[in-house]
Amino acid sequence: xxxxxxxxxxxxxxxxxxWADAAAxxxxxxxxxxxxxxxxxxxxxxxxxxxxxxxxxxxxxxEPAASLKLMRTVRFDGDEGLQGTALSFYETAEGYFMAxxxxxxxxxxxxxxxxxxxxxxxxxxxxDPVKAIVLSKVDTEYPTKMVIRKNTSSGVWEAxxxxxxxxxxxxxxxxxxxxxxxxxSGAVPPMTELHRWNQERQDFETANxxxxxxxxxxxxDEEIPAYxxxxxxxxxWLLEIGQEYRFRYYxxxxxxxxEVELPDNGSSRANRIRSHEIH
Numbered sequence: 001x002x003x004x005x006x007x008x009x010x011x012x013x014x015x016x017x018x019w020a021d022a023a024a025x026x027x028x029x030x031x032x033x034x035x036x037x038x039x040x041x042x043x044x045x046x047x048x049x050x051x052x053x054x055x056x057x058x059x060x061x062x063e064p065a066a067s068l069k070l071m072r073t074v075r076f077d078g079d080e081g082l083q084g085t086a087l088s089f090y091e092t093a094e095g096y097f098m099a100x101x102x103x104x105x106x107x108x109x110x111x112x113x114x115x116x117x118x119x120x121x122x123x124x125x126x127x128d129p130v131k132a133i134v135l136s137k138v139d140t141e142y143p144t145k146m147v148i149r150k151n152t153s154s155g156v157w158e159a160x161x162x163x164x165x166x167x168x169x170x171x172x173x174x175x176x177x178x179x180x181x182x183x184x185s186g187a188v189p190p191m192t193e194l195h196r197w198n199q200e201r202q203d204f205e206t207a208n209x210x211x212x213x214x215x216x217x218x219x220x221d222e223e224i225p226a227y228x229x230x231x232x233x234x235x236x237w238l239l240e241i242g243q244e245y246r247f248r249y250y251x252x253x254x255x256x257x258x259e260v261e262l263p264d265n266g267s268s269r270a271n272r273i274r275s276h277e278i279h
Contacts, residue, residue: 043259044248044259046256046258049194050207050211053206057158057159058156059109059159071117074087076131081130081150082130082131085102087102087133098114099111099114111159115136116136120133124199125177125196133147143166143168146160160204162193165193166182167195169181180196182194191208193209195207208228209241209250213257223246225241228241236251238269240270247270
């Protein structure tokens, strides 16, 4: 009888730990969803992500119309690379907003299609000597970003809007460094992009997850990846890449994808999450 009671107590404690861990994971972040188990094995080759050039644009001079109403101005006097710079937001008569950047020389630039008024200043990676302005639209289920930075070689103001795709900053491999991740669970088919800053080129680079694993070969015709789905397994971000009934799982680490085996490897996480079988 004592053995039965002890076993029940151990089961209750373990169940409480697992429930608490799952609850903590839910509170930590994000509209990107996840499952509840860890991988059991790493299989296959390590796949380097195939990064290509980003989509930067040069800011153009422009003045706000007299009819616009000034809503807010943010100044960046104490930030490296941004001294004497200000960002102003205006509202149109129709209720839309527009943004203009004023630099230290007094030149004003129109930020076309600025995503929102949430403003952050940050270095794009640890090697960048200056800071960039990051505008975010965070009040919806589709958070988009725009990055504005002055090129230290040419002196030109440049911007990246990631083609208006959803972009979030996530620590995919839990190394303390945030990755710029583009993923939309509602897209058809879902696609995952990873962006990184290249300081030598002073430009973002972008890699498509399914395109990178396809370039490694070893896929049958009926397996050729048609989607990449980002989700979370008990605190670890993972990718499901493939087709509806033929897919593989990967984890991200420092610009590479590592194929992993999950306890129920034949069950599509993407389908289960979308059908609300996994919450």
